[in-house]
Amino acid sequence: MDATFILVVVGLSSLAAALVARGHSRRRLRSAVGKTLETIGLAAVFLFLNIGVGFCLALLARVVGGRFVSLYHSDDVTILAVSVLQALVFQWSREPEASAGP
Amino acid sequence: MSARGALRGIGGATVALFAALAFTPLSNRLHGVLFPPAGPPGPAAAIVVLGSGIDHGVLSDSSLRRALAGVVLFRQRSAPLLVMLGPASGGQLSEAAVRVRLAQDLGVPTTALVADPRGLTTRDEARVSWEDLAPRGMRRILLVTASEHMPRAAALFRRVGFEVVEAPVEELSSHDGRPQVRLELARVLLRELLARAYHRAAGYL
Numbered sequence: 001m002d003a004t005f006i007l008v009v010v011g012l013s014s015l016a017a018a019l020v021a022r023g024h025s026r027r028r029l030r031s032a033v034g035k036t037l038e039t040i041g042l043a044a045v046f047l048f049l050n051i052g053v054g055f056c057l058a059l060l061a062r063v064v065g066g067r068f069v070s071l072y073h074s075d076d077v078t079i080l081a082v083s084v085l086q087a088l089v090f091q092w093s094r095e096p097e098a099s100a101g102p
Numbered sequence: 103m104s105a106r107g108a109l110r111g112i113g114g115a116t117v118a119l120f121a122a123l124a125f126t127p128l129s130n131r132l133h134g135v136l137f138p139p140a141g142p143p144g145p146a147a148a149i150v151v152l153g154s155g156i157d158h159g160v161l162s163d164s165s166l167r168r169a170l171a172g173v174v175l176f177r178q179r180s181a182p183l184l185v186m187l188g189p190a191s192g193g194q195l196s197e198a199a200v201r202v203r204l205a206q207d208l209g210v211p212t213t214a215l216v217a218d219p220r221g222l223t224t225r226d227e228a229r230v231s232w233e234d235l236a237p238r239g240m241r242r243i244l245l246v247t248a249s250e251h252m253p254r255a256a257a258l259f260r261r262v263g264f265e266v267v268e269a270p271v272e273e274l275s276s277h278d279g280r281p282q283v284r285l286e287l288a289r290v291l292l293r294e295l296l297a298r299a300y301h302r303a304a305g306y307l
Contacts, residue, residue: 002279002280002281003124003125003126003279003280003281003284006125006281007125034110036113037109037110037113037114037117038106038109038110038113039113040112040113040116040117041108041109041110041111041112041113041114041116042109042113043116044112044113044116045109045112068222068223070222071297071300072293075289075293
């Protein structure tokens with residue numbers, strides 16, 4: 001029921017957004033979906049990278065520093081949010097600069 | 103395939119995985135298959151409650167659940183000794199010490215309690231428990247930890263010489279249909295599978 005409720009809410013808000021933006025072409029929508037998937041893909045790559053680096057740093061601290069660092073430090077939801085931010089910045093940095101106005 | 107195409111593929115797979123884990127019973131079923139419910143635990147020489155986290159003297163939710171499960175087992179006369187594990191954090195009392203106080207407040211006699219804060223990892227906890235219990239001739243133990251953690255923990259405790267009776271604590275319901283809980287189940291599953299892979303690669307299991 002909870003899952004269905006959320007899907008209905010998201011479906012209704014998406015429908016409303018589609019009505020507001022009905023003047024836009026289908027091609028632009030397809031391009032937007034593509035760019036969104038790219039950003040999500042980048043976020044997934046950053047997430048794996050961050051978890052991998054965290055794992056290596058924890059092991060390095062144990063072996064070289066002789067200090068106990070838990071491998072569970074990377075198991076934090078914040079790392080997901082930060083990975084999304086990294087992906088957004090990286091994605092926008094690849095976009096061409098908008099031309100200056102008159 | 104171009105970098106853009108690869109990223110779109112990864113993005114699409116991520117969205118599909120997210121939808122499957124959050125909006126279908128996939129996580130619940132995986133959890134049910136990998137961690138089936140345990141039967142009632144039999145008697146043992148000691149109850150060993152594994153650590154789970156403390157922050158400045160405040161037990162984490164899972165630490166509290168495990169400690170209470172240990173106390174319940176003791177009150178059911180499953181074993182005459184209750185061993186609480188868990189290190190200190192933030193220069194305060196150790197998790198083991200806070201749990202022992204809680205057990206005392208719940209009516210467990212001081213003579214039946216042992217606090218050992220030395221274990222930083224599950225492997226450490228198996229070793230220090232062996233140091234605490236083997237000299238007393240206590241080898242058959244009731245092991246209390248999260249159901250997801252139990253297979254790895256039991257294997258580590260068996261490896262040091264214990265005969266382990268599993269007493270898993272259900273920290274997450276595998277029947278909960280809320281997307282947030284399903285994602286949490288998936289996260290815990292993935293974390294435990296990675297931990298098992300690491301332990302196997304390092305030769306600990």
